[in-house]
Amino acid sequence: MGLDISTTEGLDGVGQADWDRLADGDDFYLSYRWLLTLEGDPFASTYCVLARQDGVLVGALPVYDVRVEGSGFYAPGRHRRALTGGGRWLVAGGRRGHHSGILLSGEEPRRRATLRALMEAGLRLAGERQARGLVWMYAPTRVARWLHAEGASVAFDTVEACLVAxxxxxxxxxxxxxxxxxxxxxxxxxxxxxxxxxxxxxxxxxxxxxxxxxxxxxxxxxxxxxxxxxxxxxxxxxxxxxxxxxxxxxxxxxxxxxxxxxxxxxxxxxxxxxxxxxxxxxxxxxxxxxxxxxxxxxxxxxxRRLHLGIESARVKAERGARLHPLWTVALPCDGSALDTAEHCVAERSAWRERYDERVLPAQDWDVPW
The missing domain is CATH 3.40.630.30 (Gcn5-related N-acetyltransferase (GNAT))
Structure with a gap:
């Protein structure tokens, strides 16, 4: 049976248990209750693109149409300087916490089919809102890989630290x-x-x-x-x-x-x-x-894990953390490819020169873009 795709305003009509089953303990900044804390912002409209199969939620993507951004970490200038150039973009996958993503369940090929359906619906929403496309800010490598495989452009942004003990x-x-x-x-x-x-x-x-x-x-x-x-x-x-x-x-x-x-x-x-x-x-x-x-x-x-977020990465590495890259990922409505800014390329190279795999896990840094 095919996927049923719908778009809601906020989390309206979505049960917490169904949503958090997709988050599966590994995506706090996509968890139901975290996202509820963001819905009261008067300067952004919140949407959720949902995929269901036989009535079961199998994929979800939060999307934000931001009119005024109060945080410099999420200011449009940040992602435009990295990758996206001009124009207005809808922010996909998360708007706070310096972490974004997309929720999927199942194995290939169902997950890929769900991903494509969510992306298509998200781009339709962007077109309806007169936006140039979708941009994920602070996407972890796993999410960037999924989206890059479907034609999205990816640029290095920063690193996040995580300590395991x-x-x-x-x-x-x-x-x-x-x-x-x-x-x-x-x-x-x-x-x-x-x-x-x-x-x-x-x-x-x-x-x-x-x-x-x-x-x-x-x-x-x-x-x-x-x-x-x-x-x-x-x-x-x-x-x-x-x-x-x-x-x-x-x-x-x-x-x-x-x-x-x-x-x-x-x-x-x-x-x-x-x-x-x-x-x-x-x-x-x-x-x-x-x-x-x-x-x-x-x-x-x-x-077992202490997620330490971004900034002060050197201090965090000295105290036992490993550093994982976060990416800006852009998906234009017209399907065009976007160029990566030179400073993003240089910053990514500088991290690789500074640390080895004890601090920079290869599975996150060895990427096809």
Missing amino acids: DGWDEYLAGLGGRRRKGTMRERRRFEQAGYDVAEQPLSECWPALAELVANLQQKYGHRTTTEAMRRVLAPQAEYLDDDSVAFTVRWEGRLVAGALQYRFGDTLYARMIGFDYDRLLNAYEYFNLSYYLPVQYMERTGL
Whole structure:
């Protein structure tokens, strides 16, 4: 029986169990509840292209028509400089989290047929919205391979970091001798500082955490405000509280540091971190909240992977992470091929020259484009 393809506004009419069966524990930023947190944006229209076979959901693709983009990481200039040139594009596969994709089930050839049907429906939607085509930002290699095989153009964007460890001892054993000693020193200093350290659901701390995150963003040149961060965190506290863990640090009863992460499948996803810089005790708070407390939490809860996202890749690699490429993928409505910007080619080559396969897994970097 053939595929039934439909397009809905948002997740309307799609059950969470059916959707997350496709995400299958490996695509938090395509999970049902994560996507719910994005639907309230007044500056973007959300669509879901759905494929069903015999009434069963076998494929799904979120698509966003963005009128105003508030994040520089998703600004149109980013993907236009990489690959897509001018024109207006619909953002496919995810709009936050620096990770995008497409949900498919089954083996070949059914998966390929579903992929083609979703792509065709997505391009029809782009044409109806007077857009030039679809663009995936921050697509992992698996997704880029699928789309490239169907004629999409691909350009290197950046790297994301992921740390794999079955416990604290294994994590330490995987570090070099000098880094291992430094890690143990940083952990002792933090433990001796006398902080009140806790693990909390997001609902218990999000207003105060928003202020700390805004502090960090402002320190590094972003124009984020506390109120803006509260608008981001409020829907996450509503929809994702059961999946959340906030590592919180208090001094004299006041929250001075916090790191928000989410559990999904066998992975802990690091989302944001923030500090009250004036009240810190110079006890390696960043590294403890970003790496050491999460690794110890993973050991206790049976998780194996710590997804660390983009930026600060060198520091993450030094602390045991492997670096995976993320790609800009564009699919024009007219079927044309797009040229990759020279700076993307140079940046990709620079990563390959800097690290070997211990840090850059070959299956992600050895690609046909």
